[in-house]
Amino acid sequence: MSGEIPPAQPPPVPDPQQQHVHPVPWWRWRRNPLRRRTDQLQAWIALGLLLAVPLVGAAAMIVIGEAAYRHYRATSEHQAKSRHHTTAVLLHDAPQHLEPGSDEARATRYPAEVRYTDPTGRIRTGRTDVPPGLPADSTVRVWVGEEGKITEPPMTSQEIRSRSMGWSALALLSVAVTGVTAYGATILILRRRNFAAWDAQWAQTAPRWTRSP
Structure with a gap:
């Protein structure tokens, strides 16, 4: 066209x-x-x-x-200054692992209720991870923050x-x-x-x- x-x-x-x-x-x-x-x-x-x-x-x-x-x-330096490393007492037996003594059992942690004293001297209870099979009244080390609650440890150099x-x-x-x-x-x-x-x-x-x- x-x-x-x-x-x-x-x-x-x-x-x-x-x-x-x-x-x-x-x-x-x-x-x-x-x-x-x-x-x-x-x-x-x-x-x-x-x-x-x-x-x-x-x-x-x-x-x-x-x-x-x-x-x-x-942040790590502030955490180290503001967090308190103290001893806590396990209130109940921790759960048993299905394979006691195995490498997996040694690496596994279970949440359990513990009693501890915060930096102000007040007795508190909280939850932290503990090895399997740990009996009641056992002692574990925990980190406590400024508010008195259990928290994570300060960051390491590797972290x-x-x-x-x-x-x-x-x-x-x-x-x-x-x-x-x-x-x-x-x-x-x-x-x-x-x-x-x-x-x-x-x-x-x-x-x-x-x-x-």
Whole structure:
């Protein structure tokens, strides 16, 4: 039909045997008549992110890791000053393990009710984990917080290092994900721009190929 512009068709796939195919990662850097400005821009953005992500990630690991280490170290010191290590008495027999004497039994702990004295001298009762089979009136060591309740022991140096390393790894992962997301968004924007330019150029070229009846 006269005046109707046919839909744009994708370019034919070149035959690898008829031309020398350059490696995919480098074709945007080589001069050729089919290379667009957006192709070169995409290559520069990819190179920039490839260089920036490791550097920013390493810096983030150091900064976040040191900040987390200082935070957990201060928390551990506060816990050591504010928590009291005292002796508690078991009020009831602890449950027996199904396999007494086994490695699993030695590692297993059961919650049991105990009686203890808080830092103010008040007698309290609470629950803590004890080995299986421990008889009533046995003594166990517990940590008591500022409010007089049984709590966890202060963080150890190993726990401080482990948590700090976890935050460092999370910082590196966040930078990597941000870089990948930025690159994906850039490709999407450039691809839409290419399609729009392609449609505009085809609208100018197609009428010259259209034949009137």
